[in-house]
Amino acid sequence: xxxxxxxxxxxxxxxxxxxxxxxxxxxxxxxxxxxxxxxxxxxxxxxxxxxxxxxxxxxxxxxxxxxxxxxxxxxxxxxxxxxxxxxxxxxxxxxxxxxxxxxxxxxxxxxxxxxxxxxxxxxxxxxxxxxxxxxxxxxxxxxxxxxxxxxxxxxxxxxxxxxxxxxxxxxxxxxxxxxxxxxxxxxxxxxxxxxxxxxxxxxxxxxxxxxxxxxxxxxxxxxxxxxxxxxxxxxxxxxxxxxxxxxxx
Ligand code: PGA
Numbered sequence: 001x002x003x004x005x006x007x008x009x010x011x012x013x014x015x016x017x018x019x020x021x022x023x024x025x026x027x028x029x030x031x032x033x034x035x036x037x038x039x040x041x042x043x044x045x046x047x048x049x050x051x052x053x054x055x056x057x058x059x060x061x062x063x064x065x066x067x068x069x070x071x072x073x074x075x076x077x078x079x080x081x082x083x084x085x086x087x088x089x090x091x092x093x094x095x096x097x098x099x100x101x102x103x104x105x106x107x108x109x110x111x112x113x114x115x116x117x118x119x120x121x122x123x124x125x126x127x128x129x130x131x132x133x134x135x136x137x138x139x140x141x142x143x144x145x146x147x148x149x150x151x152x153x154x155x156x157x158x159x160x161x162x163x164x165x166x167x168x169x170x171x172x173x174x175x176x177x178x179x180x181x182x183x184x185x186x187x188x189x190x191x192x193x194x195x196x197x198x199x200x201x202x203x204x205x206x207x208x209x210x211x212x213x214x215x216x217x218x219x220x221x222x223x224x225x226x227x228x229x230x231x232x233x234x235x236x237x238x239x240x241x242x243x244x245x246x247x248x249x
């Protein structure tokens with residue numbers, strides 16, 4: 001039985017000071033030991049977020065990470081900078097990073113391998129555009145993203161990974177995929193993992209849905225057989241996130 005994982009993606013929101021205030025506000029609301037709760041925050045807020053979340057069920061994650069160990073990469077964050085302060089999760093290949101910061105399936109793969117090397121769990125994002133959905137190539141597209149993201153990843157590592165299926169047309173638009181649309185793709189991702197590895201790996205890997213998840217649609221989405229939680233943007237910055245995390249109460 002896979003444990004659900006519900007992660008907030010704060011994107012470029014909240015100063016370090018505001019982060020502490022928001023975590024203090026949300027802490028009591030997201031108390032649910034039946035799910036893993038992760039807040040992925042901007043790099044500069046990771047340390048104060050860790051302090052504020054101490055003693056709670058909240059894990060703090062990063063929103064990005066570079067694939068080199070150290071060196072002349074101005075502005076980047078190295079994996080050991082994250083592990084040094086106790087980061088356990090990192091979002092890799094969010095569609096906004098692909099769109100605005102030139103990330104590709106290949107750089108996603110490098111980052112995924114580097115995260116595993118350092119014992120950080122990657123939350124690996126994939127998703128199609130509206131045009132691709134209308135062209136009927138959604139599943140082919142997602143399968144390609146997954147196959148490249150997992151190149152040279154071992155089955156043991158893959159079992160611990162988190163995949164976030166986020167249709168780009170549903171992100172920040174208020175247009176959620178129906179639970180059947182989301183389940184169709186999450187099931188296809190699980191089959192793809194079974195093809196690359198084996199059934200046991202596919203059974204263990206956790207697959208989230210993301211894209212306008214809110215307190216109203218969370219329970220229906222998370223009830224689907226292949227949806228193991230959510231990656232939540234806008235609603236993760238509000239008390240509503242407590243209702244999403246407690247979707248089963
Ligand atoms: P949203 O963002 O919930 O605001 O649609 C999701 C995401 O980008 O991870």
